[in-house]
Amino acid sequence: MNVVELVEEIVKIVKDTVPEYVVILDEKTSTMLKIANGQPSVVQSWKEYWIDLYAAKDQKIMASSFRFSKPEEAVQKTVKIIDKLQPSPLYAPLPDPSGKPYSLVDKTLEEMAITGDVTRLIEDLELGELPNSAGAITVSIEKRVLRTSNGADLEGARTHFNGYMRIFADDDSSGQWSWTSTKYDPIQAKKSISTAVNLAEECKKLPREKIETGKYRVLLSPMVAGNLIESVIRAASGASVIFGMSFFRPDQIGQQLASEKLTIIDRPLMESLPGFSTFDDEGVATRDKPIIERGVLKTLLHNSKTAKLLKAETTGNAGIIWPTAFNIEVVPGDLNDEEMMEVLGNGLYATNNWYTRFQNYPEGLFSTVTRDALIVVKNGKPAGCAARARITGSMLDLIKNVEAVGKTRWPIEWWEVRLPSLLPHLLISEIGITSE
Amino acid sequence: MVKEVQVDPQLLTKAVDKALEMGAEYAEARYHRVTGFSFTLMNGYLIGASYMDSTGVAIRTIVNGGLGFASTDSLEENDVLESVGRAFKGARASSTIVKDRIGLSRERLGNAKYEVRQQKPIGSVDDSEIITTIQEIYKSLDMNIGIDVKNVLLGFTYNIEDKIIVTSDGAFIESRIPRVNMFYSITAEHGGERANRWNQLGGTGGLELIEDLKLKENLEDDLRSLKIYLVEAGTPPRGKMDVVIGPEVVGLAVHESAGHPSEADRVMGREAAQAGLSYRRRMKTGEKIGSEHATVIDDPTIPGSYGFYLYDDEGVPARPRYLIRNGVLDEFLHNRETAYAMNTQSNASARAKEWWAEPIVRMANTYFAPGDYRFEELIEDIKHGIYIKKYMEWNIDDYRWVARYVGLEAYEIKDGRLVRPVKNPALEVNSLEFYSSVDAVGRDLEFQAGTCGKGEPGQGVPVWFGGPHIRLRGVRIL
Incomplete structure (x- = not known):
């Protein structure tokens, strides 16, 4: 059974039982090469269906999820229980469908994903030549079919090439970088791997520096900027605001909350990034939109449900329950990498981080831990490499303190930056650092 | 004993045998099914509910010291055997640049079936009644505690995990593990300051866990903690x-x-x-x-x-x-x-x-x-x-x-x-x-x-x- 037939089967079950429904079927075929200690640790290959079913009747809602090619039993249960539920305060009628189909398929990637053969990847990226390294490289073809009760009948297909590599010059000197694209782009991949190699080697060459706990000027690499901006994007979801898990409030729209140097845009229509989509999970046409423009909070991200509760319009960012961005772009500044270091003057260059956690979502209090090269910069030049440290403070202070934005941008997506993002370096004028 | 398994274990054995025929040093096939029900309440109101069914077969092979993994969400023989081919191909390709061969330790492997007992089995109560039970717990909370409780997001999940594992060196394990999980996030405000608390409760067993995991007591204690944080707490010594x-x-x-x-x-x-x-x-x-x-x-x-x-x-x-x-x-x-x-x-x-x-x-x-x-x-x-x-x-x-x-x-x-x-x-x-x-x-x-x-x-x-x-x-x- 092909994907369209499978969707039709599900529609057949639900259409006579519930007046409103959305059926989304994602067919994903992918292959991932994992590297550890400079050699493949495993090749993983998947062929899978993800089926999401939204059903609504008398303002009662169900949103079920299946990863199984024969979901009929679970579909039956979903529509059967709905009469016994209570109306949901989140309910809103499905919006009129306005999305268009899309196809953004790179044949090379499609073939690699389907065959599960990683031989070409190994050769093109010269993975047999790498020093001590670890990482993951994924190729996939993702097809989507969406049907709604109010007439959306949409299909999309896109390919996805993403990876990240961590290079160890020694156990204390490492660098990590990533890449992401809708096209097979071994040149970009090799450039990213080289960046990781250079960071590891630079850290090894530099003297060890101990840093003290205190306030610092910090240059965030695109890897770190991506991780922290993802927290900003999550906070901008209407669902986060409704559920009390955001440091933004609806009455702050139009207010200057961040530095005027900072513009963050949700770019579902950016063809180079793999979050590309012309329709959202409610069948609404997507559009590019600034979330923060020159420091002003321009919009929250909405589906029809969060829009109703927060008295706004859908922004074409459904998630059935939780609105989300597709691709993130940070608008570049005009300083090249060297100039960014000069403007930093004395401070730290954080090249990678992980484990961002919030003490208090509504107040935006967080900390995150640096990993890989943490470079001590003196007079605009790398002067030392430090052990891991923590960046601590308020997310609202962090976005206010963006002093400069780099000109060069990198397409980033990895374990700690799940949204495909096009990002420059960001210079933060003051943020807390704690160190052992 | 273990019930409702949807796959014939012979299919898993066939998959393992095929991998060995292709030249694999080791092969493993795992039928793995997780089915469940979940719902979320916001301030006691049902936001939505969900069933989940995640069912498929996973294959692992070792070929010339390379490791390959492939899986399929189909239980059809053709699809499972095709996954064996993909796992084999991945393992063989990676073996071309493997320096340290991957292998598995020799072990005393199990041949067993087991199942976690449920005092109040999942399925013995209508799912809508579970929603009502959790809502009653929420309604019984005293929210007038001197802080403004802005939002309580409360989630409930039960699921049953069924597995059959067959390996080329003799393991056969069939298991069924039911679980109940509840989480909540409370956001409160006092004097212009906001705070939140997130908590998760969970165990293996049946619906008796709704009571055993002491949801009400945990919620009450966390509301009290938020009050202390927002109303009474001062700067700590450092x-x-x-x-x-x-x-x-x-x-x-x-x-x-x-x-x-x-x-x-x-x-x-x-x-x-x-x-x-x-x-x-x-x-x-x-x-x-x-x-x-x-x-x-x-x-x-x-x-x-x-x-x-x-x-x-x-x-x-x-x-x-x-x-x-x-x-x-x-x-x-x-x-x-x-x-x-x-x-x-x-x-x-x-x-x-x-x-x-x-x-x-x-x-x-x-x-x-x-x-x-x-x-x-x-x-x-x-x-x-x-x-x-x-x-x-x-x-x-x-x-x-x-x-x-x-x-x-x-x-x-x-x-x-x-x-x-x-x-x-x-x-x-x-x-x-x-x-x-x-x-x-x-x-x-x-x-x-x-x-x-x-x-x-x-x-x-x-x-x-x-x-x-x-x-x-x-x-x-x-």
Whole structure:
């Protein structure tokens, strides 16, 4: 059974039982090469269906999820229980469908994903030549079919090439970088791997520096900027605001909350990034939109449900329950990498981080831990490499303190930056650092 | 015994045989099904509900020292056998540049069926009645406690995990594990300041867990904690001092700073680009990391625990693992791959989240072994210190060395007494300092449910972590 037939089967079950429904079927075929200690640790290959079913009747809602090619039993249960539920305060009628189909398929990637053969990847990226390294490289073809009760009948297909590599010059000197694209782009991949190699080697060459706990000027690499901006994007979801898990409030729209140097845009229509989509999970046409423009909070991200509760319009960012961005772009500044270091003057260059956690979502209090090269910069030049440290403070202070934005941008997506993002370096004028 | 299995085990045997015919040195087929029901309430109102069904077959093969994994969400023979081909191809391709051949340790493998008993079986009560039960618990809460409770998001899930594992070297394990999980997030405000509390409760068993996990008591206690935080708590003292931490913080600390660093795949670098490495690359087994009071155990076999299992996903029988014994670094957590690489035996740590996931080294239920102190005895000779009962923020570096735990409900201790609540005391401590500073251990033992993340693609698996109250001498509060 092909994907369209499978969707039709599900529609057949639900259409006579519930007046409103959305059926989304994602067919994903992918292959991932994992590297550890400079050699493949495993090749993983998947062929899978993800089926999401939204059903609504008398303002009662169900949103079920299946990863199984024969979901009929679970579909039956979903529509059967709905009469016994209570109306949901989140309910809103499905919006009129306005999305268009899309196809953004790179044949090379499609073939690699389907065959599960990683031989070409190994050769093109010269993975047999790498020093001590670890990482993951994924190729996939993702097809989507969406049907709604109010007439959306949409299909999309896109390919996805993403990876990240961590290079160890020694156990204390490492660098990590990533890449992401809708096209097979071994040149970009090799450039990213080289960046990781250079960071590891630079850290090894530099003297060890101990840093003290205190306030610092910090240059965030695109890897770190991506991780922290993802927290900003999550906070901008209407669902986060409704559920009390955001440091933004609806009455702050139009207010200057961040530095005027900072513009963050949700770019579902950016063809180079793999979050590309012309329709959202409610069948609404997507559009590019600034979330923060020159420091002003321009919009929250909405589906029809969060829009109703927060008295706004859908922004074409459904998630059935939780609105989300597709691709993130940070608008570049005009300083090249060297100039960014000069403007930093004395401070730290954080090249990678992980484990961002919030003490208090509504107040935006967080900390995150640096990993890989943490470079001590003196007079605009790398002067030392430090052990891991923590960046601590308020997310609202962090976005206010963006002093400069780099000109060069990198397409980033990895374990700690799940949204495909096009990002420059960001210079933060003051943020807390704690160190052992 | 195990019911409702949708696959003929013969199909799994056929898949294993096909891989061997193709030339694989090892093959494994795992039928893996997770079905469940969940719903979310916002301020007591049902937002929505969901059924889930995740069913498929996973194949692993080793070919010429390369490892391949493939899976399918189809139970049709053609699709399963086609997955064998993909796993074989991936393994063979990677073997062309493998320098250190991958292999599996030889083990005494299980041939067994087991099932977790449910006192009140899932399915014996209409799912809509479960919603009503949880709503009644919510309605019974007293919200007039002197703070403005802005939002309570409350989620409930039950699921049943069925597995059949067949390996080319003789394992056959069929299992059924039902679980109940509840989480909530409370956001409250007072005097223009906001705060929130997130908590998760979980165990294996049936719907009796709704009562056993004490949802109402936990919610009430967390509302009280938020009131203390927002209304009463002041600035904490900072600097080096004695600190008592409660079971919730102790459990998290041993999970992060003893459990994760003891995962042998992390020590070997297999997760280096994702979840990171381990200080146990430098500190050897047998080396002292703590005081004699520090013993940390990971035990999958605790009945009713959220991380419960009797055989791992490579067919190895489970047992308690001593990660730190009386202050000395002891066992790693091993699956068969890491055990082979380190020339030792697996201790049954291989777990896969669902059919789309490879079995990797995971914790189950990690805890600090209790001692014999009462709480009053732990604080009675502290001249000036802090007691951290609950936390919100935490993190740890990717060598699992320096961790940070920031208190939500916490108190200043003076002259052996809790004198006032304090806000956000941040305990930052490295793993050696942490375990070395323990000089007294409580007689209580509590567990917390969690979803532990690791792997690529990410595999969140159910775990417990816990411990008693413990006392740390002379650690740093920021």
